[in-house]
Structure formats: structure tokens, C-alpha cells
Amino acid sequence: MKSENLELASQQVNKSMNLELSNQTMNKTANQQINNNGFLVISLDFELIWGVFDKVDHNDKKTYFENTRKIIPEILKLFLEYNIHCTWATVGMLFNRDFEEWEANKPSRVPDYVNSSLSAYKYGDSLKPELSAQSCFAKDLISQINNTANQEIGTHTYSHYYCLEDGQTLASFKADLEKSISMAKAMGIELKSLVFPRNQFNESYLKVCYEFGIKNVRSNPTDWYWKDTQSTSLKNRLFRTGDAYFGSNNKSYRVKELNKIDGIPLSQKASRLLRPYSKHKILNNLKLNRIISEMTHAAKNNEIYHLWWHPHNFGNNPEENISDLRKLLEHYKKCQNKYDFGSLTMSELNSLV
Numbered sequence: 001m002k003s004e005n006l007e008l009a010s011q012q013v014n015k016s017m018n019l020e021l022s023n024q025t026m027n028k029t030a031n032q033q034i035n036n037n038g039f040l041v042i043s044l045d046f047e048l049i050w051g052v053f054d055k056v057d058h059n060d061k062k063t064y065f066e067n068t069r070k071i072i073p074e075i076l077k078l079f080l081e082y083n084i085h086c087t088w089a090t091v092g093m094l095f096n097r098d099f100e101e102w103e104a105n106k107p108s109r110v111p112d113y114v115n116s117s118l119s120a121y122k123y124g125d126s127l128k129p130e131l132s133a134q135s136c137f138a139k140d141l142i143s144q145i146n147n148t149a150n151q152e153i154g155t156h157t158y159s160h161y162y163c164l165e166d167g168q169t170l171a172s173f174k175a176d177l178e179k180s181i182s183m184a185k186a187m188g189i190e191l192k193s194l195v196f197p198r199n200q201f202n203e204s205y206l207k208v209c210y211e212f213g214i215k216n217v218r219s220n221p222t223d224w225y226w227k228d229t230q231s232t233s234l235k236n237r238l239f240r241t242g243d244a245y246f247g248s249n250n251k252s253y254r255v256k257e258l259n260k261i262d263g264i265p266l267s268q269k270a271s272r273l274l275r276p277y278s279k280h281k282i283l284n285n286l287k288l289n290r291i292i293s294e295m296t297h298a299a300k301n302n303e304i305y306h307l308w309w310h311p312h313n314f315g316n317n318p319e320e321n322i323s324d325l326r327k328l329l330e331h332y333k334k335c336q337n338k339y340d341f342g343s344l345t346m347s348e349l350n351s352l353v
């Protein structure tokens, strides 16, 4: 009896040693793969009305935002199905439940833009609470995203803050960021990645971001026509639009091209904006094929391909948009099988640099 027990115990020791050994081998393989692979990074600017209130009439967009709310769980389902890791850069105001909370959470310092039509605070004050809450708050959805595997909640500032606008100051930016961080913390979320609204990228604010724990920011593609994000010149607009359909596959990059600088967040370059579904079939297919070809290029060459969009871009033609996203993720799966292409959040990419 005793020797049987001994035998059993020794079998268990052997089993656990083998397990340990196979874990080590697996970790080694995983590390080798991580160092050699390419990765798809997806970041989404989640903002609802707060990202567009100066451009659209809220009353015309009811269905659009209703669709956006419905589409987010659909996107999450697809991400789970294809094991996609994604960073959701979320506007802090969405963390409120209603206008009462929104009012109570106003920071003591708010940006005093010369162009006051950009102020989310002034805009919020002008709304009729009973008619607009659906487009302004999304605590339930944030919770759902946060509870889904491999999703990172990042920040898109508290008030969709414009860092290059006249009238705002570093102090009001700090107050904005602090509010985002405390709202997220109350939900058990630590914010590590930031996307600057309208890609207004203010280098002098980066230090402050880092001090508040932001380790990553998304930056613009390096092409000249993206340099000045405010430019609406016809030439720039034409090039930006044309770039969605034609051109060379130069949007992806190696992990080693990313450069960590002490005291400021890691700048992660976006490769491409996924434009919404277009009823113009030829253009829509050109756009998808371009992304597919860029993704293949990144996978083959072990590069990072960073795709971004706003969930509300799926608000018109939601079914077609979801079906296009599935096509892209289906291609991602092919790249994964063929080239070990992986998927990362912005925070996960940071840990490889």
C-alpha cells in the first residue's frame, strides 16, 4: 500500500515536472514568436455625440447613435470570435450615467476655447436631458467592453479636449485628464493609452500625460498630407481620400522602429482609418482590398499594422459595416495561420518595445 502511494506520488512529481518543462517550452516559443511576428493593433475612438457635436445636429442623429449603441456588442462578439485585442479610447463624459452625474463631475477648470462652439460643457448645457441621454452616456457599454477578454479601455480625454485650440491651457488639460482617470478608477480601470481628439497632437502636453500614468499615445501616419491635421485644403483632402484606395503598402512598421523616450508616452503610429461602408461598390471593394493587402504586407514582413475608426462610423449601414469588418478579420485569421500574425492592444504593444 505504502509503495503504491509512493509510486503515485512519484508519478505526480514527474507529471508536474513535465508540465513545468512544457510550460517553459511554450513560454520560450511564445517569446520567440512575439519577437518575430507582425501584429494587428486596433484602436477605436469611442465618443458618441461628444466627438461630433460641433459638426452635426443631434436631433438628426438619433438612429445613428442608437445603431452605434447596438453595434458595439456586435463588434465585441466579432473580436471574441477572432481573438482580437483592441484599445477603446473612450471619452470620459461617457462614464457618467446621466446629466445629473455629468453636472456633478464637471472639473473645476474647464477649457475656455476662443471658439466656444468646441466646448463640450457649453454644448451639454444646451441639451434637453430627457431627449439626449442615449447619445451622451454609455457606462453600461464601457462595462461590457471592460468585461470582454483582451479589450483595453483607454482615454480620448474627458471632454473630447482640443489640445491645439486657442484659449485652452495646460492647467485645463490637466484637470480634464485627472477627471478621466478618476472616473475610470471608480470602475476599477487604469488608463494607460490615450488618443488625442481630432489627432491634435500637442508634444508639450506629453510629459503631463506620462506623469498621470499614460504610457501610450496614438500618433498620425507620417505622410505629409497627415502632418497638418487641421488642414482642409483641397489638395490635402484629395490625397487623403485617394490614399484609402491606391498607393504603396508603406503603412506598417517594425516593433524596433518604435522608440521609448524617458518621461513621455510611447508614440504609436496609426496605419489607417477604416472608412465606413460605401454604397459605391467599386470604391468599397477598393478600400477593403487596400486594407487586406496592407495587412498581408505587415504579416509577411513581421510588422505592426494599426487600424482605427470610431464605433459611430458603423452607425449608418450597420449590417454592411459589420459584414465588412468580418471580411477583414477573416483575412486576419488567414494571416495568423500563415504568418503567425498576432493581435495586440496598445498597452500590449508597449510591453514588447
Ligand SMILES: [Zn+2]
Binding pocket: 045, 047, 051, 156, 160, 197, 198
Ligand atoms: Zn474623437
